[in-house]
Amino acid sequence: METTLPQYDVIGQVEKGVLIGGRWRPATGGATFPVENPATGRHLCEVSDATPADALAALDAASAAQPGWAAVPPRRRGEILRRAHDLLIERMEEFALLITLEMGKSLAESRAEVRYGAHYLRWFGEEAVRIDGTWKVSEDGTARVLVTRQPVGPCLLITPWNAPLAMPARKIGPAVAAGCTMIVKPAAQTPLTTAALAGVLTEAGLPDGVLNIIPTGQAAAVTEPLLRDGRLRKLSFTGSTPVGRLLLSQAAGTVLRTSMELGGNAPFIVCEDADLDAAVDGAMTAKLRNIGEACIAANRFLVHAGVAEEFTRKLVARMGTIALGAGTDPAADLGPLIDERQRRRVADLVDETVAAGARVRAGAVLPDGPGYFYPPTVLTGIPAGARITREEIFGPVAAIRTFTTEDEALRDANDTEFGLVGYLYTRDLNRALRMSERLETGMVGLNRGYVSDPSAPFGGMKQSGIGREGGNTGIDEYLEQKYLAIDLAPHPESVR
Known part of the structure; x- marks a missing residue:
């Protein structure tokens, strides 16, 4: 049998608008699109259909929040992620039901996804304080070489419908840990879980504008102006290889930093x-x-x-x-x-x-x-x-x-x-x-039928993608290296 009353509770608690600059509001123009339950084919609710104007407003918010967020101490960023992890585990049943209603998997699998997604937040919360650099003497001894790592900047994160909590968490976790602001475009089939995750991150202390959510049924029209805008510094996409190829071609115009987790066989x-x-x-x-x-x-x-x-x-x-x-x-x-x-x-x-x-x-x-x-x-x-x-x-x-x-x-x-x-x-x-x-x-x-693990680098070769998510290198996708050449005048005694 199928549960009836609980679905209305969990659906009703989720925001259905766009999240821009810390405020949930209807999409520009007020259009919506339906979300359905694949087990019945019936509609669960209507969700705001973001427009290109909403996407650019989200980028405005992310760009404005970027300098202040990058300056937040790593420990605080990690603590926000850890609190979000704890809240997800505490509310596992609510999130599992939400995932099941909009995506279709069993409650047992949905609970496993909540744990898996939450563990990405915990993992990258721990990685936030381990962002390091290097210091060495230049080859000719005339300088000191300092290499630092700093946030890439505002990111566009495009997530699929098949793991509506784990896939956003796998991208949001390292972005938060690195000090990047974000615009998340969830899949049109499963936007509710992402909205609920955003609520948990806000409750955990994530400042306004750091995370912006733009659900839409017109993905190409909404993402294209973002990819052309020079303020956007990174694209992370999980989805099909054909769509990944298209996004890579669009990202070439601004030489955008990209991470692609694409199809498999x-x-x-x-x-x-x-x-x-x-x-x-x-x-x-x-x-x-x-x-x-x-x-x-x-x-x-x-x-x-x-x-x-x-x-x-x-x-x-x-x-x-x-x-x-x-x-x-x-x-x-x-x-x-x-x-x-x-x-x-x-x-x-x-x-x-x-x-x-x-x-x-x-x-x-x-x-x-x-x-x-x-x-x-x-x-x-x-x-x-x-x-x-x-x-x-x-x-x-x-x-x-x-x-x-x-x-x-x-x-x-x-x-x-x-x-x-x-x-x-x-x-x-x-x-x-x-x-x-x-x-x-x-x-x-x-001799093992699954490989997913937050502590391991997830990603592929050939046309299955570019970059890795998770593991010790997952945060690297959201960091830029900066090299400082520091001139060192000869010691007076060395020239006598």
Whole structure:
């Protein structure tokens, strides 16, 4: 069953306007756009539809706040993030329900996202006081070399719908820690969680103008004037590779500092010596976490021919235990996809692959009833070059192909323009290290079905992105290095 009354409480408590200079107000012109519950297809509420004028007003506010915010002591910035972390953990149930209502994932997964997002705030709160520099003697001894690091300046942070709390937190955390002001444009499908997060940060002590929120259903029109404005100093984007390419081209005009976390096409490699039960456990996590709507989701299953049938049988059996349902239903394991467009895309990919000769081992039948549900699906006999092996599925579909040699597996795994993450299951340490080094991905899950960790650098190679989020280097994306050459006159005694 689905909860009813609590959703009105949590939806009603969230601001629905634009946040500019510390004040929530309607968008210029008063236009709104709907936010719907993907489990039912029904509207939850209307949210202000920001305009280009609102975006420039947000940049005015961020630019005005930047000098004062950069001067705030690092310890204070870190304490704000730590208080925000504590408030999120304290209000986990409210935030989890909000995420589930607007995005669709189960409450259990939404709680995990709250913890994960909150931990980014805690991590970067601790990093705020560790921003360092260097001091050394110049090569010829005539000067001292001082290297400092200072905030980049006002940032535009564009976040996706599939993790409406964790993705903003992963960008806001290091920006706050570094002393940068921000404009956040959340995804149109999930703006409510970002608004609620902004409320928590304000309550934690973030000054007016440091964080500005511009929800909009007209993203291109709203972001384009920001990217042309020389006051903006950084763009951080998480989303699809095609949109990332477009933003990079727009950012070139002002040579804008950019961080891009783009698409993935993750290979999940199961070697002949793998622990198959562990591999199936990892496959369930890597494939079904977040309903499969994740850039790090396993996209191509490459299984050694000697164990492929056994692995497939075990995976099909596990997929068969998964119950579809609204995320608010405690009996449901897997929620809906984000909208009908995404469900249709997944269904078309499956239908096209089956028509080309693939075999359906589980799922592939659209359920009746409301909402955008798609069943856990397993396909085998995937034709070479099939579109399902080249594009992100972004849904609960496991497409299995086989290999016979290590070189063949690596060739297939690397045969993509993407390079975000790869998963590898083997009990041979030499093989594990050898194959991990040859995988053209920024991250590798070795005998592990997930890689997300605030203390680790998240990011990819090739067309999966530029830069890293999290880890000890995550804050570097929001800092500029400044080198001071300090002249040193010779000591009088040294010239006698």
